[in-house]
Amino acid sequence: MKEIDGFVVYLISLIVCFFLDITLWKTEIIPNLDTLGLFVFGFPIVFAFIMCRIKNGIWF
Secondary structure (H helix, E strand, O other): OOOOOHHHHHHHHHHHHHHHHHHHHHOOOOOOHHHHHHHHHHHHHHHHHHHHHHHHOOOO
């Protein structure tokens, strides 16, 4: 099975979360800038760690 690169997963999820976050902020679902930053930078890191652990069997 082909291994996935954690950095690629992180970049893709960072881009997706960035554009999703802009949409959620403009519709005022996420009104707080602290929550905005946590969602944009925190979620992709956790997602990349979990995906690499599931697919590769190692953390990153």
